Amino acid sequence: VRFMEYMNDILALCECFEAAVDACGNAKEAANWLTSDVMKILNVRQMTYDMLNLDGKSLGELIKLVADGKVSRANSKKILSAMFDDPTIEPESYAEANDMLIGEQNDDMIIGIVRNVIANDPKSVNDFKSGKEKALMALFGKCMKELKGNCDPQQLRKVLLDCINE
Numbered sequence: 001v002r003f004m005e006y007m008n009d010i011l012a013l014c015e016c017f018e019a020a021v022d023a024c025g026n027a028k029e030a031a032n033w034l035t036s037d038v039m040k041i042l043n044v045r046q047m048t049y050d051m052l053n054l055d056g057k058s059l060g061e062l063i064k065l066v067a068d069g070k071v072s073r074a075n076s077k078k079i080l081s082a083m084f085d086d087p088t089i090e091p092e093s094y095a096e097a098n099d100m101l102i103g104e105q106n107d108d109m110i111i112g113i114v115r116n117v118i119a120n121d122p123k124s125v126n127d128f129k130s131g132k133e134k135a136l137m138a139l140f141g142k143c144m145k146e147l148k149g150n151c152d153p154q155q156l157r158k159v160l161l162d163c164i165n166e
Contacts (some may be wrong), residue, residue, distance in 0.1 A: 007051035016056035023060025033063055041084055053087045062091040073147045075100040102150050114163045117142045125164055
């Protein structure tokens, strides 16, 4: 009896995996998401595999949104959690409705936010200039907070470094 329950759990995970791969086109990413993010939520919520009520196609769509740079990794975790609560959620629609999509970022807007953060935290700027790498991460975090996580991290890091070095 236990063996059959175990096999049903494995079958449910395999079906979710296959649907995710079909939707995102990347087996490695689908496996990573299932073995890390999905398992983490299952553990936190003290759920077993047989309680997994996640649509594999939707998971694959979420993975693709992150891979395409349309949703940040941080926001994707929030979307995934919501998908556990409501398996009918469509990731892109949810992201759009909750202002989580990374749009084409206006460089002037990002520069304005970065300059404001730098002006309000001269200590972190000086710490970074004196070799403390963690200070840059503090500034980066403040900028991301102002941008509500809706910014390409590499673009933000480049703008932040450019503004600090002006």
